[in-house]
Structures are given as C-alpha cells and as structure tokens.
Amino acid sequence: MQFPSKKSKAVTDIKAELYSQPLQFYGQPPLENISLSEFESFAVDRLKLLKTVENLGVSYVKLNEDYSKKLDNEIRTLNFPHGAGDAKEQTEKRRKDHISHFILRLAYCQTEDLRRWFIQQEVDLFKYRFKELKCGEKLEFLHKNNLQYNTISAEEKDNLREKLAISSYIASGVKVEEQDFYKVPFQDALDLVRTRKVYLKEGYVYIPHNEIVTIVLNDFRTRLSKALALTARSLPAVHSDERLQPLLNHLSHSYLGQDYSVQKNVGKISLEQIDSLAGKSFPLCMRQLHQALRDQHHLRHGGRMQYGLFLKGIGLSLEQALQFWRMEFIRGKVDADKFDKAYAYSIRHMFGKEGKRADYTPYSCMKVILSNPPSQGDYHGCPFRHSDPELLKQKLQSYKVSPSGVSQILELVKGMHYQLACQKYFELTHNVEDTAFSLSHPNQYFTESQKVLGGGKDVKRETDILQRPQENSATRGLTAAREPAVDESQHLAEITKNLETDFQDA
Amino acid sequence: MPSSDYDPACLPDLLPLYYRRLFPFAQYYRWLNYGGGKCRGREQKPGEESRDPVQKNYFQNREFSFTLKDDIYVRYQSFSSQSEMEKEMQKMNPYKIDIGAVYSHRPNQHNTVKSGSFQALEKELVFDIDMTDYDDVRSCCSAADICSKCWTLMTIAIRILDKALRQDFGFHHLLWVYSGRRGVHCWVCDEAARKLSAAARSAVAEYLSLVKGGEETVKKVVLTDPIHPFIRDSLTEVKRYFPLYALQDQNILGRKESEEKVLALSTAKKRQYFEKEIMLQYCYPRLDVNVSKGVNHLLKSPFSVHPKTGRISVPIDLKDVDKFDPFAVPTISLICEELDRPKADEDEAKSEVTKGKENEQDSTEKRKIRDYKRTSLAKYVKYFDEFLAGMVDSWKGKLLQQSEVAVALADLDAEAVSPPDITLSLRSGVLSHSHLGNSVLSRRSPQFCV
Numbered sequence: 001m002q003f004p005s006k007k008s009k010a011v012t013d014i015k016a017e018l019y020s021q022p023l024q025f026y027g028q029p030p031l032e033n034i035s036l037s038e039f040e041s042f043a044v045d046r047l048k049l050l051k052t053v054e055n056l057g058v059s060y061v062k063l064n065e066d067y068s069k070k071l072d073n074e075i076r077t078l079n080f081p082h083g084a085g086d087a088k089e090q091t092e093k094r095r096k097d098h099i100s101h102f103i104l105r106l107a108y109c110q111t112e113d114l115r116r117w118f119i120q121q122e123v124d125l126f127k128y129r130f131k132e133l134k135c136g137e138k139l140e141f142l143h144k145n146n147l148q149y150n151t152i153s154a155e156e157k158d159n160l161r162e163k164l165a166i167s168s169y170i171a172s173g174v175k176v177e178e179q180d181f182y183k184v185p186f187q188d189a190l191d192l193v194r195t196r197k198v199y200l201k202e203g204y205v206y207i208p209h210n211e212i213v214t215i216v217l218n219d220f221r222t223r224l225s226k227a228l229a230l231t232a233r234s235l236p237a238v239h240s241d242e243r244l245q246p247l248l249n250h251l252s253h254s255y256l257g258q259d260y261s262v263q264k265n266v267g268k269i270s271l272e273q274i275d276s277l278a279g280k281s282f283p284l285c286m287r288q289l290h291q292a293l294r295d296q297h298h299l300r301h302g303g304r305m306q307y308g309l310f311l312k313g314i315g316l317s318l319e320q321a322l323q324f325w326r327m328e329f330i331r332g333k334v335d336a337d338k339f340d341k342a343y344a345y346s347i348r349h350m351f352g353k354e355g356k357r358a359d360y361t362p363y364s365c366m367k368v369i370l371s372n373p374p375s376q377g378d379y380h381g382c383p384f385r386h387s388d389p390e391l392l393k394q395k396l397q398s399y400k401v402s403p404s405g406v407s408q409i410l411e412l413v414k415g416m417h418y419q420l421a422c423q424k425y426f427e428l429t430h431n432v433e434d435t436a437f438s439l440s441h442p443n444q445y446f447t448e449s450q451k452v453l454g455g456g457k458d459v460k461r462e463t464d465i466l467q468r469p470q471e472n473s474a475t476r477g478l479t480a481a482r483e484p485a486v487d488e489s490q491h492l493a494e495i496t497k498n499l500e501t502d503f504q505d506a
Numbered sequence: 507m508p509s510s511d512y513d514p515a516c517l518p519d520l521l522p523l524y525y526r527r528l529f530p531f532a533q534y535y536r537w538l539n540y541g542g543g544k545c546r547g548r549e550q551k552p553g554e555e556s557r558d559p560v561q562k563n564y565f566q567n568r569e570f571s572f573t574l575k576d577d578i579y580v581r582y583q584s585f586s587s588q589s590e591m592e593k594e595m596q597k598m599n600p601y602k603i604d605i606g607a608v609y610s611h612r613p614n615q616h617n618t619v620k621s622g623s624f625q626a627l628e629k630e631l632v633f634d635i636d637m638t639d640y641d642d643v644r645s646c647c648s649a650a651d652i653c654s655k656c657w658t659l660m661t662i663a664i665r666i667l668d669k670a671l672r673q674d675f676g677f678h679h680l681l682w683v684y685s686g687r688r689g690v691h692c693w694v695c696d697e698a699a700r701k702l703s704a705a706a707r708s709a710v711a712e713y714l715s716l717v718k719g720g721e722e723t724v725k726k727v728v729l730t731d732p733i734h735p736f737i738r739d740s741l742t743e744v745k746r747y748f749p750l751y752a753l754q755d756q757n758i759l760g761r762k763e764s765e766e767k768v769l770a771l772s773t774a775k776k777r778q779y780f781e782k783e784i785m786l787q788y789c790y791p792r793l794d795v796n797v798s799k800g801v802n803h804l805l806k807s808p809f810s811v812h813p814k815t816g817r818i819s820v821p822i823d824l825k826d827v828d829k830f831d832p833f834a835v836p837t838i839s840l841i842c843e844e845l846d847r848p849k850a851d852e853d854e855a856k857s858e859v860t861k862g863k864e865n866e867q868d869s870t871e872k873r874k875i876r877d878y879k880r881t882s883l884a885k886y887v888k889y890f891d892e893f894l895a896g897m898v899d900s901w902k903g904k905l906l907q908q909s910e911v912a913v914a915l916a917d918l919d920a921e922a923v924s925p926p927d928i929t930l931s932l933r934s935g936v937l938s939h940s941h942l943g944n945s946v947l948s949r950r951s952p953q954f955c956v
Contacts, residue, residue, distance in 0.1 A: 166732045186675065187702070190709040196734045200713070203676025203698070222705075233622065292721075341577045374720030376639045376792065387722035 046100035281449035297332025313362035512816030541901030569606030626802035663791035686812025836882035
C-alpha cells in the first residue's frame, strides 16, 4: 500500500475522509491544532445554535415547518453544515461542527444540569439534521456507524400483523406487509417505549424501517452521555490550562444566563412581606404553590423544591426559610419535633448545608416545564403547561385578569408558548404594554416585577448574556440575538488577546 | 383473623425478638447474593468464564439503610456476609430497613473512596403503588386509611403491572410485597432489570403510566387513536373489576357529588373513548415514576416492619392475589406472641434434637427455622422460598448457557462457509437463533425512504 509522500497531502486526505459525511456521531475528537480565536468563535457559534434549538423547541412543535425553516436559517447564518454548498465549503463547515461540539463538551460536562441541557439540545439538533439527510445518505450513515439490527421473518410478521399495524406509526398507505420490521431490544429504543409508539413483546420492540431514526437518536444520546461522564473526569487537566479555563467557565455560565444561584438580596425580604409579594410579584407557578402551602399547611417534595429554591433566589436566608416552612407546617399535621427531624434537613440541603453540600440553583422555566411533571396531590410545575385550560381560566379570572387577557393567554397556551403566556400574565397584572425582557426564569419574573413596581429604582442589571431582544407584540416570533452576541465575542477576544498564540506545525 | 393488638410503644421489646428468632436471614441473604457464591474468594476453575466483576461482591457492595429508635436514620450500611448482617441487625434492631443499590465499592467505606468514583451500579427495578395517589377516585377512605373496598385498586394494579412486566418487557422474576400500610411494592429481580440505566427505568415507568396530572388536572386520562395493544389489554383487565369496584363498592354514580365528578370528566364535545377513559381514570394503576427511575433509590425492604401498623412487609402470592387481605397480614406483636405459645409437636421436635449428635450451632439453626414456622409468618416465607427457587434455576441455567455459547462460537469459527440464515444474539448471555427468512445476516436494506 502506498502512502502519500508529502505530509500535508496526507493531512488533507485524512480531513477529507473525516469530513466526507454530512453527519457524524462525534466518536473521535479532533486531533489538529487550532488558534485560540477559532476555538472561541467556534464555541460561541455553536452555543448560539444550541440556544436557538432550545428556544424553538419550546415555542414550536419540533420538526414542523416553522421550526425547520427557522433552524435552517440559523444554521446557515452561523456557518454550520447544511444541504447546499460545494465540497470545500462543506468540509470547512463540517470541521467547524466537529470541533465546536467537542469544545462545548468541555464546558458542559461538569454538572448534571449542564450535561442534561447539552445532551438535549445536541439530540434535537441531530434529529433535525438526520431528517434533512437524503435517502441514500441516511443509509450510508447507518452502515458507517455499525447500527445493524435484525429484521423479523415473514411469518412472524404475519402473526403479529394486527398489533404491528396498531402500534406503529406507519406512513399512511404503507402496509405492514411492505415494510421491513426490525426486532430491537427495548433498551435501545427508549424514546419509542416511553411514548408507547411501538409494539413491545417480551423485551423487544418491533420497529418499522422508517422509524429507525429513533433508534439512532437513542444511540446518539447514550454515547454522548457516556462521553460526557468520561470528559468530566479528565477536566482537571483541561482546567489547569489558564488560557482555556476562563473561556470554558464563561461558556457554561452563559447558557444559564442569570441562574440566581448567588443571592444578591439576602435578608432584604421579610417573612411578613411574602403573602403580599405572592400576589404582586410572584409568577403564577409560585403564587399557586404559595397558596397551596397556606391552604394545606403542607407541600409535597416536588413543590417544596420548586418553591423553596425560588424563595432562596429572591433572598430568603436559611434561618428565614426554616422559620417560614416550620410555621406553616406546624399549622398542619406536622408537630415541631417531626418538622425538625424530617423537613428541616431537606431545607438545609437546599441551601447546601447537608449531604454533598451542593448549592442548588432555583429552577429555570425550562426545568419547571420539562422535568418532573406533577401528579395527584402535587401543586408544582408550570400552570400554563400542566393545568387544565378550564381550571387555568378560572384561576386567572379569580385573579382579576380581564376576559380578553384570559383568552390571549389561553391562545398562547394552546400554541404551547408557555413562557410567552406567562409574560402576557406579567403584562396584564402589572399594567405594562410590553415586557422588556424575555422570560426564562421564575426569579427573573420576580426581579422584573419588583423593578416595575419600584418605579425603576434599584435597578440591578442582571446581564443575561445571550438574551433574546424584546418581542414585537404583533409578531411574537423569536429572532436570533445578534447585537449582544457581537459584544460577547469581542468581550471574549479581549480576555484572551494577550494570551493568543498560534501553533506552528512541527 | 385477629392481629393481636399492636402498640407502637412495644416495638423496642418486640424487635429484638423478631431479629433474633423470626427474620428469615438465610432466604434474605440468598436473594440478595444472587448466586454469587460464598463470600470467601474462590479459585477460578480453568476454562471457566471469568465472573462479571460486578457479580463478585454483589452482596458486600449493597447499600442498606436503617431507621433506628428516635427517628435516627443511617445510610450506607453494608455487610460482608450473612452472619455479619445478622449480628449488626440484632445489635441495632432497626425500626425500618431500606434496600438501596449495589455500588462500586462497599457502602460502609464510601468515605474512603476518591470523590466521583463511588457509583451506584445496579439495582432491582422497583415500583411503588400508594393508595393516597388514588384519593380523588375513592370515597370510602382517604390518606393513610384503606379498607376492603378500595384494596381492589391494589389488586388491579398488581394484575396489570405484573402482566405487562412479564409479557411486554420479558421479565420473569417479580416479587410483589405488601408495604405494611397502604400500598404494594414490586421488585423486578431479573439480571437485565438490575442492569437498567436510569433512563431505561424512567422509560419503563412512563410506558406503564396512563393517569397523568396533578391537582390542577381534572381529566387525567386521554386516549387517542390508535389504541396501543398494552392499553387494550389493560382495559380488558379493568373492565373485569370496574362493575364491582366503581359502580358497587364506590358507588360513583349513586351519590350526587361523585356523580358530578364523573360528569365533570365529560366535555362538551362527546369524546370517542369517553367510557374507556373514565374506567381507566378510576382504576388504572398509579405509580410514582420517581421511585422507579433512580438507580440509587432506597425502598423499604421485604420483611421489614411498618412502625405505625406493626405489620410485616410480606410477599404477596400472585396465585391468590384476589384473596389477599391486608388486614390479615401478621403484625410483629402477633408473631412474637405466637412464638411463646407452646405447640403440641414442640416436645417431639425437642427430642429429635437431643437424639441427633448435632453441634450447638446446628441446633440453633434448626430452632430458628422452626421458630418462624410456628408463626403466621410461615406461609409468607414459604412463598418467598418458591420465588427464590425460580431464580436459582436461572442462575444455574446462565452458567450453562455461557459455556454453550463458547462452544457454539468455536463451532462457527470452524465452519468455512458463513451461515446464511442464522443470527446469534448474545444479549445478556442468552443464546437465541432466529430464522430470518428473506433476510440474510449482513443484508443492507435496499430502500430507505421516509
């Protein structure tokens, strides 16, 4: 076998080979040298892309027309790989895709929350890009990545025909006889199992050919999850590089924007104020929890976590929190002794004073909407997402929201724009035309509310770095953030200016 | 059957007796050891498959937690052998015992392990069905109370979930346990189940969940076309019990307020599956997903005592699930009392002991065995024995299969021609052949169109 004589040719060949595929599993990390400026700009661009994925995912049904159009737009603008373009352009973009993914792994592997967020957005992005592949490209992807599953025999298909037809979402017109069905262990098809979109028998799911994408996604998710856990272990070595540490910290912090983990107003709120604050400045979810707590003198675990952390975020100290919960629980069925033994522990835990001493951050809207849905006896969650529209309507009416306001909110809820619905609620209860912020966190709601009620004084510029600019009430669509982002890269460039070095090939 | 008035204040006196003479340690250890062999390391025989490293210290790396007197709660308890476990439990006399995960290291040494390396690796897949989750659909009781009328809900839950876990998910070794007060637990002990990731557990729990929504949701079950076979099967099961439970015992249409509740579930537009949705909302099992999804979640142990009711968490015999009566479950006071009652054949047994030339330890063992057999606990331990026997067969069978696989693979190597119509699937050491018919081993599908 002949090796190319010139080294640079070999490198180009390897690159061409590596980037010959439009989509990859990110199994191998990039092995080249890059400049720090490329390092930053790639990472920031990908972060912008993932944030777009997140926002679109909450505001639109995933993969529908609007979603796809907007995402495609963002991908092109940020110079990531998409359908069109000549070979050389494509290679460049795929290289950027490859490298930026691995950089963000470094930034997002550190905590459970960051990992979960990163995996979710990367999976959604992958899902979109896989869907956009042409027939032949999909097939090639499966082959190249060793995803081989076994099909079932014609007679087995016959025996299970009715069940297969009912449980699988087969494209209309295509019959069971005409499709291949794969028999896959259920552990490899969790998304299909979870949503009951497939026939399950004795631990195996039976998947029609055109559903194989879900398996691919599951595989992607599992691999990424494992990889992140490994990355986290090698992180100390990376952090010892002073050029990279500030960059990576900045990246993971900007995802959360303001995460309200550092309390700026400890002790500024007194317990007596809480009842009135609940009516005036709490978002609906917290108002609901507060009401339930006052009525029942009790809240279950999910409710205690969501509300307790929120209170921490608005400035309650540990002592105040303990007093607050104790006073309320004692009015119910819990005696002082039991409270001190059972519940006090978990409140101290919330403040980072027990167990592994993690200082838990108050839940963002994303977290409240997407994780731990409420069940019987629970009052947590997002009312716009989790309440029956009828009950939500009654509740809003009882809070004296105008009928037109109520219907506007319900419209937004129907369209699954939960955070926009909450913003509308803010506007109606505070009598403002347009919120100057894009709601992503219950504590943000509180801070903004206090600002409005305080007449704009005591303004705390909580810089939300990659915040979306204000919405036009007519369009209510989402626009990509450009202006703040430019500041962002300049800012980062400044940090690293004196440290920038270009490596030469040896 | 009277359960001999139980007084929580007596627990400190009853527990020592329970742990010394009644708790079935031998069976308990056999269960949690999962055929791991004796604790002393043994020589690996030549040609023997090297044991799964997790398997080697399965019992030793298991976390237990105890609730002691005065609500003192201790975690990360672990034991290196059955006798150490016995001694510790007899010393501490826990009010409540929880079982946690099998970790990467011995839990009682977790502080010495480098931070981040101490990981939960395996645990049974568990489910917790709690009667309070049904408060909105039962009128006879609420909160911690139960009665024979609402216990039917548990029977339905057991039937539906047991069937689904076996038929849909392919699990075989399920242990259903009465929680001691107001619910039931299920322990899925298959190896595949113990190895499931948190994401997989969560997926299983969600597959099995049909009733969704908190206080703010009135209509908790919504069915859309097409109806999944699992839902269809569950409906068949629910239909068997609905007339008795809802219409008769709960009388949901006979009393004004509950009738109104039912009507509230119907909406202006007549829904296609209205009746089915109602039946499911009233009867379908409600499980707590959070209990099932954590690999390290601690759950009350079988044969633990419930401090408030005194009842023992006993396994439920599925053959008689319809007849299971939670009020007939023995309490700790009952069985302790039964211990003291002299029995006719007691003297006979005693003379047997003195006849034989057993050493003292043996006779203590024998006495222990006889002890629980004299009490109402006996039949539950017997059922537990049957459950274990079923599993033991699978442990033995697995070793056999592992060696079968080694032989089969060797055979294939020897064959020059690649086998056209046979695939080997070696998942979890199980060898299976499937005839592919019109597919060949490494066939690439010609058409991939969405």
